[in-house]
Amino acid sequence: MTETLRPEDEVVRICQELIRIDTSNYGDGSGPREAEAAEYVVGLLREVGLEPSTYESDPGRVTVAVRIPGADADRGALCVHGHLDVVPAQAEDWQVDPFSGEERDGCVWGRGAVDMKDMDAMMLACVRDIARRGVVPPRDLVVVFFADEEAGGVKGSHFMVEEHAEVFEGVTEAISEVGGYSVTVTDREGRERRTYLVQTAEKGIAWLRLTATGRAGHGSVPNDENAIVRLAEAIARIAAHKWPREYIPSVRTLLDGLSELTGTGWSDEDLEELLAHLGGAQGFVRGTLQDTSNVTMLESGYKHNVIPQEAHANVDCRYLPGHEEDLLETIRELAGEHVRVEVLHGDIALEAPFEGDLVERMVEALRAEDPQAEVLPYCLSGGTDNKALSLLGVTGYGFAPLRLPADLDFAPMFHGVDERVPTESLRFGTRVLTRLLETC
Known part of the structure; x- marks a missing residue:
């Protein structure tokens, strides 16, 4: 009897294979582009009976999309999206070949391991599992792998919204990158608590x-x-x-929640002790205190x-x-x-509420795998393809769930040297994402 393939069983391999396809985006139209990676994605989706479509804004600038019908066609659809391009990497600065997808010290290394071929791999593993098992999600899922995010999405998400808005028909909410990962915080009783940061805003x-x-x-x-x-x-x-400081709701809720968890007070004049609890992630937060x-x-x-x-x-x-x-x-x-x-x-700039059914399902999916998890919102100092989708009235969140070791300085690896993601984090995220897509 053949053992059923679980999504967490193939996510590491998919992540490695995506990293090995160089999709460096230099921002000037040069570089290898996304066509080869898009072809790889299409192959994985067709292998489980799905029929994705491809959209080419310029030669080689390819976006892939597929819709999975849900049980309630009248509900707003959920768009789950990633991008296939990565920022360039200078090989001489790295410990490994940045396009090797090498597994070392329990991590997959390479450009895109964090931004964002890890999430692309989780999406593919989850969707392939849903298709193999014949699962009908609660609502339509629109799964998209964009081109050109690292140059502002002009040839990717903005092209799709302007020229192929029909792909997103009925979509009301979206999830994508740079959120849902954990930081380890010492609470007021001196215990280590994993706190997951869901991205609810972006500058x-x-x-x-x-x-x-x-x-x-x-x-x-x-x-x-x-x-x-x-x-x-x-x-x-x-x-x-x-630049003068201003605390938008997502930032204030994060700071208040972190203060309550740790017992560390904060004020406009003194944030240092509180932000120190966030480790490497504090850089993202510092960037959201002002322009x-x-x-x-x-x-x-x-x-x-x-x-x-x-x-x-x-x-x-x-x-x-x-x-x-x-x-x-x-x-x-x-x-x-x-x-x-x-x-x-x-x-x-975007800001979404840290409440509602989708947020509740995110929290539930995280706590099903990590029962003691704390979950807080935060604002991203950078940007994502949710900006383009917002032009269609779509409310976007960052939710690429990863349970990370306390000693891994994760956030600085976005666009950094020696980018890597733990294999166990990929497996964890795949389980969480599968649960979310089956319950949202």
Whole structure:
């Protein structure tokens, strides 16, 4: 008699195989693109009798989608989505080949192990299991693997929403990345408690290009209209600016919940002791206490003895809900009269309630596998493809469930070196996600 294949039995293999397909997104249209990974996903879905569709925004920029009918067609459908692209990796910085999918020290290593081929693998393992067993979920499931998330989703989620909105017909809620993972917190009795962070909000994006203009000239001649100097002064003002704090509901609920759990008080002036309980995840939380602006790229000049007429810098700005116009106005003021500010890419901020049936099912699914789990909301300092889906009225959450070892500094591995995910965490997440999809 053949033993039934459980979803947790194949999730590690699927994660490794996805990592081995290089889908690096350089943001300029170059790179290997997502077509090969999309073909792999389609093959796994067809193997269990599903009939996915593919959508190509540009050559090689492929998104995969499949709908699984639910028991109640009148209920709003749930979209479960991931993205197939990853940020680039410099192999010389890593302990392993970043596209090897190597299993070492109980972890799967490689670019995408955390962001987000781990969740892609869990989604595939769960959906394959549901299809093999003939499970009819409570409502329609729309399962999507997007292209191009790491460059803002223009060729992926935004393309799908603008050109193929029919794929999301009836969808009212969505779950995706950067939430549902655990941090280990010491409670007020001195006990270690796993606390799972469900992403209920995310900051908006403003990717800006600063262009300083000046007077070109010979490098040996004094020049008080040097474009590079003007740009440097603008950068210094932006870097020195103190953005005012504001605690949106998701952030305040997290801080209050963490305070209650740990017995550590907090105030506007003193958050350090409370945030320290979050370990590596505190970086994400710090980024949600106010708007932020970070210079990420510089470009100017073409010869050592020539003062250029222009100098450029790229600034990554992230803003809280309702702050977009104020942020842009502030950056323009800080940049000064000789520096032009251009928005290269923008996307909205989101906030969803930490309540309702879907949130309750998430909590139940986590506690079924980890009975002592605490669950709190948080705001993501970055962004996800839920931004695009929100344009269709879809309420999105981050829920890629992972029970993590207390000593694993997980959150800093997003876009980091030596990205890896524990194999047991993948198996745990697959069980939790399967339970959620069967009960939501």
